[in-house]
C-alpha cells in the first residue's frame with residue numbers, strides 16, 4: 001500500500017470540514033510517535049490557522065524529546081465533543097492510544113477520523129486510513145502528504161519529522177533505511193531540520209540511570225537453544241538503577257548484536273505486565289509473527305507484545321566432569 005493523491009485529497013477535505021482537529025499518538029510514545037504528532041500538528045496549525053488543533057498523548061513525553069518545538073503543548077487528557085475530527089498517527093490499533101476504555105465513541109462512525117501509519121498490522125479503524133507499510137516511519141508518510149498538499153515544512157516541523165525518520169530507522173542503520181528514507185532526510189535538511197540538535201538529544205545523551213539499566217540488560221544476556229539472545233529486566237532492576245520504563249528503549253539493539261542469533265528479545269516487568277521487545281537481523285525470521293502468538297505485533301524485523309504477569313528467573317546448573325586433571329594434593 002502506498003499513499004495516493006486521492007488519499008491526500010481526502011485528508012485535506014476531512015480537515016477542512018472539521019470543527020476541531022485532535023491529533024493522537026500511541027501511549028508509551030517513541031520518536032516517531034512524538035515526531036509525527038508534533039510535525040503534523042504544527043503543519044496543521046500553520047496551514048489552517050483558523051482551526052483549533054489539539055495534540056494528545058495519554059502518556060508523558062519522554063525527556064529526550066523535550067527539545068522538540070511545542071512538545072510542552074501536548075496534552076494528556078481531552079474532552080471530546082461532537083464535530084471533532086481525529087487524526088491517529090503511528091498507532092496500529094485503538095487500544096494503543098490509551099483512550100479506548102474511556103472514549104470508545106471516538107473509534108466509531110460517530111466521529112470522523114484519519115489514521116496515518118506504517119505498521120502492516122494496522123487494523124484500519126478510522127473512517128479514512130492512510131497506511132504505507134513500505135514507509136520507514138509515520139513521519140516519512142507525513143512528509144509525502146505535506147508535499148502532495150503543498151503544506152510548508154518550516155525548520156521546526158522538519159526537525160520533528162526528521163526525529164521520527166531517524167529513531168524508527170535506528171539512526172539510518174536498520175534495514176528499513178530505503179533510498180526513499182535518504183530522499184526524505186535530504187528534503188527535511190533542505191527545509192532547515194536541526195539534525196545535530198536531534199542527534200545530540202536522542203542518540204548522544206544517556207542519563208546515568210539509563211546506562212546503569214542497560215548494564216543490567218547486557219549482563220543478563222543469555223543464548224537460548226532456539227538461537228535467541230534474550231535478556232530480562234525486573235521491577236527490581238528498574239528500582240536499583242533508578243530508571244523508568246522508557247529508559248529501556250534502545251537497549252535491544254545491543255542484545256541484537258550477538259553474532260549468529262536468529263532473533264533477540266528483552267523481557268521487562270512493568271507493574272502487572274511483562275513487555276517483550278523482539279528484533280532480528282535475518283530475512284527468514286518474522287518476529288511480528290512471534291509477537292503475534294502473545295497478542296502482540298509490529299514489523300517483520302522489530303515487534304513487541306505485552307501480557308499480564310511477572311518474571312521468574314530460571315537458573316540451570318549442570319555438573320561437568322573435569323577432564324584429564326589429576327587431583328593435586330601436594331599443596332605446592
Ligand SMILES: [Mn+2]
Pocket residue numbers: 032033090118136137138168
Ligand atoms: Mn513508527
